[in-house]
Amino acid sequence: MKVAVVGLGIAGLSICARMALAGHEVSGFEQFDLMNDQGSSHGDTRIIRLSPGEGETYQRLARRAGEMWRFWEGLAGRPLIEWMGGLMAGPQGSPFVQSCKRMSNKPAALLRGDAIHPLTRGMIAMPYEYDVFRQDDCGVIAADATRAFLIKQAPRWGAKLYANTRIAGPIDAPLLSVNGEKRAFDAVIVASGGWARKLLPEFAGKLDVRRRIVGWFKTPSPRLMPIMCVDNEVGLYGMPTPGGLYKIGLHTVGGAVDPDIVASPGETDAEALSEQARLFLPQHDPTPVRMARCLYTMTPDENFLITPSRAHDRVLLFSACSGHGFKYAPIYGELAEEWIEGKPSPELEAFGEAKRIAATGLGGGVVD
Numbered sequence: 001m002k003v004a005v006v007g008l009g010i011a012g013l014s015i016c017a018r019m020a021l022a023g024h025e026v027s028g029f030e031q032f033d034l035m036n037d038q039g040s041s042h043g044d045t046r047i048i049r050l051s052p053g054e055g056e057t058y059q060r061l062a063r064r065a066g067e068m069w070r071f072w073e074g075l076a077g078r079p080l081i082e083w084m085g086g087l088m089a090g091p092q093g094s095p096f097v098q099s100c101k102r103m104s105n106k107p108a109a110l111l112r113g114d115a116i117h118p119l120t121r122g123m124i125a126m127p128y129e130y131d132v133f134r135q136d137d138c139g140v141i142a143a144d145a146t147r148a149f150l151i152k153q154a155p156r157w158g159a160k161l162y163a164n165t166r167i168a169g170p171i172d173a174p175l176l177s178v179n180g181e182k183r184a185f186d187a188v189i190v191a192s193g194g195w196a197r198k199l200l201p202e203f204a205g206k207l208d209v210r211r212r213i214v215g216w217f218k219t220p221s222p223r224l225m226p227i228m229c230v231d232n233e234v235g236l237y238g239m240p241t242p243g244g245l246y247k248i249g250l251h252t253v254g255g256a257v258d259p260d261i262v263a264s265p266g267e268t269d270a271e272a273l274s275e276q277a278r279l280f281l282p283q284h285d286p287t288p289v290r291m292a293r294c295l296y297t298m299t300p301d302e303n304f305l306i307t308p309s310r311a312h313d314r315v316l317l318f319s320a321c322s323g324h325g326f327k328y329a330p331i332y333g334e335l336a337e338e339w340i341e342g343k344p345s346p347e348l349e350a351f352g353e354a355k356r357i358a359a360t361g362l363g364g365g366v367v368d
């Protein structure tokens with residue numbers, strides 16, 4: 001089949017690679033450079049947890065993705081994930097922490113927050129009344145390295161990737177206007193992140209685009225720093241990054257934006273990050289050495305939205321969104337294939353419009 005993929009963030013790249021491997025004639029279109037930093041997929045790192053604590057559907061997805069990450073690493077000839085373990089924390093009784101523990105199937109008791117300071121040799125501090133679950137099956141994905149790998153690999157399997165090629169919306173049929181020329185496809189997959197609401201306006205009310213900020217901090221002991229995900233009012237998360245820095249981000253902080261007009265990080269952002277660094281990262285200089293901005297596309301229930309357009313059933317919205325979509329990337333191509341081939345798929349059913357809320361049962365408000 002002739003398949004077009006609109007948007008080459010991590011989702012679009014993964015879909016292009018897999019669909020080409022499966023023998024489809026794939027064209028992928030990206031409005032910016034392929035390694036652009038405008039959407040949601042750029043940056044050095046992302047967190048992966050194989051027991052994500054977000055419900056059964058994501059748990060299954062994470063297990064499938066774990067196997068595929070190994071396959072990708074074999075092809076890339078280098079590790080794409082560094083496994084290191086992490087601390088899942090929140091106020092006593094936090095549904096997020098409970099869910100992480102339940103999904104991990106690990107008998108270990110929860111720790112009290114004040115155990116974290118000695119356990120990390122003073123690098124991380126948490127309030128006494130916090131519950132903390134030590135999760136082993138989590139690690140840090142080399143995000144930009146993964147995109148670079150797919151940008152090489154997808155064409156090897158036959159996909160054609162077009163950079164700096166903006167597809168005009170709205171898309172209401174498998175017919176795209178490419179540099180002024182009409183091109184017909186058998187199917188179109190819209191994996192355009194925060195811009196999907198412009199290309200498929202029928203879903204605009206369900207896709208809320210938010211600005212998010214991350215900041216990197218000098219750490220005295222990079223090797224001692226675990227991943228952390230905290231179910232506090234800002235949804236703090238943190239991870240060690242290459243170059244001996246520690247990156248933190250705030251899952252719930254940042255307003256709605258037009259993806260074409262996003263302010264660069266400024267003083268208010270630095271202050272919001274520093275406040276968390278002062279609370280959770282003793283012995284660290286609380287001033288970020290650099291910051292970056294990124295986009296979250298939020299659905300009302302924070303689940304992915306993968307569903308055919310009402311205007312044409314051969315046009316698929318593929319929104320791997322809401323701040324938790326990188327870790328499952330290797331599976332997106334398989335989901336797209338299941339859709340194209342009309343195979344039964346519990347995931348497509350869960351992330352479709354009808355049964356999604358009942359099927360997924362999200363566990364908490366923390367990015368992972």
Ligand SMILES: Cc1cc2nc3c(=O)[nH]c(=O)nc-3n(C[C@H](O)[C@H](O)[C@H](O)COP(=O)(O)OP(=O)(O)OC[C@H]3O[C@@H](n4cnc5c(N)ncnc54)[C@H](O)[C@@H]3O)c2cc1C
Nearest residue numbers: 007009011031039040041047167193195294325326327368
């Ligand atoms: C700060 C931050 C931290 C995160 N942390 C984690 C984490 O720790 N773990 C995790 O699993 N996930 C995390 N995520 C989420 C994850 O990164 C995203 O879910 C994922 O990157 C979404 O990828 P995407 O391909 O759907 O969107 P995008 O990366 O935004 O890609 C969409 C692409 O479509 C292109 N496009 C748009 N319109 C058009 C058009 N008209 N024509 C052609 N091209 C177009 C855009 O330019 C863009 O490149 C985080 C996200 C952010 C922002």
